[in-house]
Amino acid sequence: MAALLAVASPRVSADIVEASEFPEMAERYNVYAVPKVVVNETTEFVGAQPEPQFVGYVAQAAGLQEGPAGAQ
Amino acid sequence: MPFLNDQDAAFVRKRFDQELHDDVTLEFFAPSAGGLTLPGQDGETAEYTRQILTEVAALSPKIHLNVHSLISDREVAERFGIARTPATVIRSDTDFGIRFYGMPAGYEFATLLEVILDVSKAAPSLADSTRDVLGRLKDEAHIQVFVTPT
Numbered sequence: 001m002a003a004l005l006a007v008a009s010p011r012v013s014a015d016i017v018e019a020s021e022f023p024e025m026a027e028r029y030n031v032y033a034v035p036k037v038v039v040n041e042t043t044e045f046v047g048a049q050p051e052p053q054f055v056g057y058v059a060q061a062a063g064l065q066e067g068p069a070g071a072q
Numbered sequence: 073m074p075f076l077n078d079q080d081a082a083f084v085r086k087r088f089d090q091e092l093h094d095d096v097t098l099e100f101f102a103p104s105a106g107g108l109t110l111p112g113q114d115g116e117t118a119e120y121t122r123q124i125l126t127e128v129a130a131l132s133p134k135i136h137l138n139v140h141s142l143i144s145d146r147e148v149a150e151r152f153g154i155a156r157t158p159a160t161v162i163r164s165d166t167d168f169g170i171r172f173y174g175m176p177a178g179y180e181f182a183t184l185l186e187v188i189l190d191v192s193k194a195a196p197s198l199a200d201s202t203r204d205v206l207g208r209l210k211d212e213a214h215i216q217v218f219v220t221p222t
Contacts, residue, residue, distance in 0.1 A: 002215040003187045004196040006168045009206040012213045016183060018174025019218040021117055022156065026218065036218040040211070055202045063210035 001054050002037070012058065075124050075177075081131060084185065088132035092192045097136045098125050099161035101154045104141045118158040121175045125160060128184070135188065162187050164194060180219055 002014035019026040019034060029038050037054075038044045039061035049057070076084065102118040122139060129137035140148050142157050152161050152171075160172040162184075168191060176184035190196060198206075 002217050003162075003168075003170050003190050004198060005202075005206065005213075005215065006170050007190050007194060008196045008198055008203065009209065009213075010168075011209045011211070012206070012215065013169025013171075014215045014217065015171045015173060016180070016187070016217050016219060018180065018220065020220050021158075021174040029216070029218065031218045034218055034220050038216045038218070040214055051199055051202055055205050058213045058215065059205050059209065062213040064205065064208060 001049075001051060005055070005058065011062070074127055075120075076127050081127070084128070085131040087185070087189075088135070091189050092132055092134045094164040094192050094194055095134045095136065096188050096192050097138060097161075097163055098129060098188075099138050099140065099148075099152060099163065100125050101140045101142050101145075101149055101152075101157050101159045101161075103157050104143050117175045120177070121158040121160070124176060124181070124184075128188070134192070160184075162191050164191050166194070183219070 002012075002016070005012045006014040017025060019031045019036075025031075029036065029044070033046050035048065036044065036046045037049075037057070039058050043057050043061035045057055074081075100122060102122060103115060125137050129135045142149050142154065149155070152167070154161070154171070156173055158174060160176070161167065162170045162172060170187060170191065172180075172184060172187070174180075
């Protein structure tokens with residue numbers, strides 16, 4: 001999903017990180033379960049999310065007041 | 073000893089034949105390139121990653137692999153914003169800002185293939201509501217997805 005959004009928007013970039021190979025990053029972002037997604041260092045969630053929810057988190061992190069209907 | 077057995081390689085090759093559109097370039101960054109393998113886990117995973125990417129690139133004429141050293145190709149690393157290795161930029165003529173950090177092994181090998189296809193097609197199937205939200209983004213969104221190769 002992250003890669004799809006990065007392809008679809010020039011404002012979105014996506015890093016996929018093997019947590020076991022970068023333990024300092026895993027510790028910094030408190031990665032205890034995967035997948036864990038962190039957006040703009042501030043918004044985070046764990047587990048696979050349906051598209052509307054995933055996009056909603058990205059929108060929140062990137063300054064939109066609200067994401068798609070149904071996103072928390 | 074190849075990472076992909078013949079059957080898997082044939083499957084991936086067929087998928088690439090059928091689904092790749094634009095050419096994809098994998099820009100791989102290791103601590104150092106060619107000949108000098110640094111001891112320790114970072115050097116080993118980088119070498120395994122290089123081998124995996126080499127095998128993947130061999131499965132389609134549309135996939136290209138460039139191998140860089142973080143140490144001696146500093147300008148290239150800075151251009152792509154690479155500070156940690158092993159790292160792989162997955163791009164077409166357009167750099168969409170997609171990076172894979174670490175070895176794409178296990179389940180994450182499938183992730184690598186899907187990202188290559190996403191970049192190649194450049195026409196992601198997303199809901200209209202998603203496209204609407206993306207169009208309204210005010211700031212940039214840097215997404216980091218933490219995974220493990222289980």
